[in-house]
Amino acid sequence: xxxxxxxxxxxxxxxxxxxxxxxxxxxxxxxxxxxxxxxxxxxxxxxxxxxxxxxxxxxxxxxxxxxxxxxxxxxxxxxxxxxxxxxxxxxxxxxxxxxxxxxxxxxxxxxxxxxxxxxxxxxxxxxxxxxxxxxxxxxxxxxxxxxxxxxxxxxxxxxxxxxxxxxxxxxxxxxxxxxxxxxxxxxxxxxxxxxxxxxxxxxxxxxxxxxxxxxxxxxxxxxxxxxxxxxxxxxxxxxxxxxxxxxxxxxxxxxxxxxxxxxxxxxxxxxxxxxxxxxxxxxxxxxxxxxxxxxxxxxxxxxxxxxxxxxxxxxxxxxxxxxxxxxxxxxxxxxxxxxxxxxxxxxxxxxxxxxxxxxxxxxxxxxxxxxxxxxxxxxxxxxxxxxxxxxxxxxxxxxxxxxxxxxxxxxxxxxxxxxxxxx
Numbered sequence: 001x002x003x004x005x006x007x008x009x010x011x012x013x014x015x016x017x018x019x020x021x022x023x024x025x026x027x028x029x030x031x032x033x034x035x036x037x038x039x040x041x042x043x044x045x046x047x048x049x050x051x052x053x054x055x056x057x058x059x060x061x062x063x064x065x066x067x068x069x070x071x072x073x074x075x076x077x078x079x080x081x082x083x084x085x086x087x088x089x090x091x092x093x094x095x096x097x098x099x100x101x102x103x104x105x106x107x108x109x110x111x112x113x114x115x116x117x118x119x120x121x122x123x124x125x126x127x128x129x130x131x132x133x134x135x136x137x138x139x140x141x142x143x144x145x146x147x148x149x150x151x152x153x154x155x156x157x158x159x160x161x162x163x164x165x166x167x168x169x170x171x172x173x174x175x176x177x178x179x180x181x182x183x184x185x186x187x188x189x190x191x192x193x194x195x196x197x198x199x200x201x202x203x204x205x206x207x208x209x210x211x212x213x214x215x216x217x218x219x220x221x222x223x224x225x226x227x228x229x230x231x232x233x234x235x236x237x238x239x240x241x242x243x244x245x246x247x248x249x250x251x252x253x254x255x256x257x258x259x260x261x262x263x264x265x266x267x268x269x270x271x272x273x274x275x276x277x278x279x280x281x282x283x284x285x286x287x288x289x290x291x292x293x294x295x296x297x298x299x300x301x302x303x304x305x306x307x308x309x310x311x312x313x314x315x316x317x318x319x320x321x322x323x324x325x326x327x328x329x330x331x332x333x334x335x336x337x338x339x340x341x342x343x344x345x346x347x348x349x350x351x352x353x354x355x356x357x358x359x360x361x362x363x364x365x366x367x368x369x370x371x372x373x374x375x376x377x378x379x380x381x382x383x384x385x386x387x388x389x390x391x392x393x394x395x396x397x398x399x400x401x402x403x404x405x406x407x408x409x410x411x412x413x414x415x416x417x418x419x420x421x422x423x
Contacts, residue, residue, distance in 0.1 A: 105133025
């Protein structure tokens with residue numbers, strides 16, 4: 001890259017590499033110099049159907065030649081109608097009222113607005129380690145790392161934080177035992193000490209913790225959150241921005257836990273890389289919304305909606321949920337074998353192809369980032385997460401068994417090389 005573009009882009013956007021990508025196909029990307037890399041980031045869980053899936057590409061090309069933009073406050077458009085028809089059968093039962101925006105943070109923020117309008121209450125409860133966005137409201141709801149909001153306050157008032165069921169790092173959890181249920185007790189206590197039910201609009205939960213470390217909570221925790229919300233007549237919002245559209249082996253992560261939220265936020269994998277987000281809710285919750293209270297210039301863009309409708313079809317037609325389960329099991333087995341070989345792996349966890357690996361507490365701060373960088377050097381894109389030394393594996397849902405094996409091999413080699421460099 002002869003032109004130094006970094007010199008003209010604000011430093012507030014962090015980048016793990018200085019690579020310039022020019023092409024992507026399936027599980028692979030190429031740089032402008034022709035270098036090929038295995039992509040186990042999926043643009044942070046976005047390209048669930050792989051890079052440039054031919055069906056999605058064809059659909060986007062067709063739509064772009066017909067109608068690119070039809071503003072939501074002016075009219076409907078055909079791809080929007082098709083997308084709604086595609087989503088209704090796969091969404092949790094009862095969530096048949098939809099709003100479309102452009103980003104995950106926008107989806108979460110609009111979910112809060114909808115919850116406030118429906119209940120007439122101002123406050124929200126979120127969970128420690130959660131990531132919900134970088135806007136003024138959603139950065140205040142985010143506690144996965146302080147970097148996302150340090151120096152940017154004050155944020156939206158009325159946000160209260162309680163512990164997530166991160167049993168591995170819970171001081172009260174019995175070793176190898178069931179969840180101690182302290183996070184649920186803390187949620188109950190929050191309604192007594194921090195925000196009364198009468199002033200709380202919603203509890204916002206990532207069914208699987210995302211940027212906070214790919215933490216899969218116990219089933220009884222998620223079901224307990226639903227129960228507590230019901231007992232206090234508080235709305236339950238599932239932030240499925242990173243977990244949705246097959247990432248966990250089911251269309252939505254809440255399906256693993258047997259619960260139905262009152263509102264569900266979606267983005268990322270919804271449109272295979274095109275900027276689209278949404279909120280699904282019930283008719284009862286949506287009925288108090290006034291026309292004009294929601295919207296945006298690019299809300300439900302026609303090309304993005306066409307991409308999303310085709311994405312849902314591809315997930316269903318090509319068995320991507322089943323593939324995510326099978327390939328995820330292979331990935332977790334491969335990583336667990338590294339742990340058995342004595343490498344400093346404390347935990348391997350995940351659902352489907354949303355897999356996290358946490359290193360031993362003896363590893364220094366920044367170790368996970370060093371391993372990710374070495375993976376780049378060896379031909380694979382990989383991301384870290386959490387304040388604990390954790391790596392997240394996010395392959396596309398149509399990744400092959402051979403590509404999973406290649407990814408594990410590259411990770412194994414890179415980890416060993418970083419350990420050798422530390423000696």
